Amino acid sequence: MVANFETVTSGVNLNQYAGRLEQLGPALDGIGAYAERQVKLAIAQGRKLSGERLAPLSPNTVAEKRRSRKARGILRRDGGLLASIQFQRTRANEVQVGSNLKYAPWVILGTRPYKIRPKRKPTLRFYTADGWRSATEINHPGLPERNIFEGAEKAIGPFATATIAAHLEGDL
Structure with a gap:
């Protein structure tokens, strides 16, 4: 799951900036680090x-977090997603910010309803807002979309534009 930030230079006389455009690395690293901090x-x-x-947690999730004393925030259980957020330069003029965790797209983009079945035991045992429950199958309603990247252009774009402009003018 990633958000892309790409520099667009159409309509500008690039001859005066040609040398600096070939060396955008430091500016892109600064933009990537800023974007990573904002996402975290x-x-x-x-x-x-x-x-x-973000969409609120279900009452059952809140109850389980309270019972297990896990982190109570949305998109926070053991800190894995937060710790996995990183930036990287993918091309000469692009920075990506995201997570390489397998489950990141599910918790960020949401899921359709799905069934949960036991793998090792005959029944599932789980905690809800009403206490402990057991079942041989659960019809999970799916995860709601919690797209943290929504609004990235507006939140990070001005910083990225100013950073590239400063780099091209030789101020970085």
Whole structure:
């Protein structure tokens, strides 16, 4: 799951900037580090990059987090997603920010309803807002979309534009 930030230079006389355009690496690293910090902050605060709050947790999830004393925030259980957020330069003019965790797309983009069946035992045992329950199959309603990257252009774009401009003018 990634968000892409790409520099667009159409309509500008690039001859005066040709040398600096070939060496955007430091500027892109700065943009990537900034974007990574913003995404991690959004996760920690339970919001999208747009500032909008993420979809709330279900009462059953809240109850389980309270019972197990796990982190109570949205998109936070053991810190894996937060720790996995990184930036990398993928091309000469592009930075990607995202996670390489297998489950990242599911928790960020949501899922359709699905069935949960036991793998090793005859029944599932789980905690809900009403206490402990057992079942041979659960019809999970699916995960809601919690797209932390929504609003990335508006949240990170001005910093990226200013950073590239400063680099091209020789101020970086």
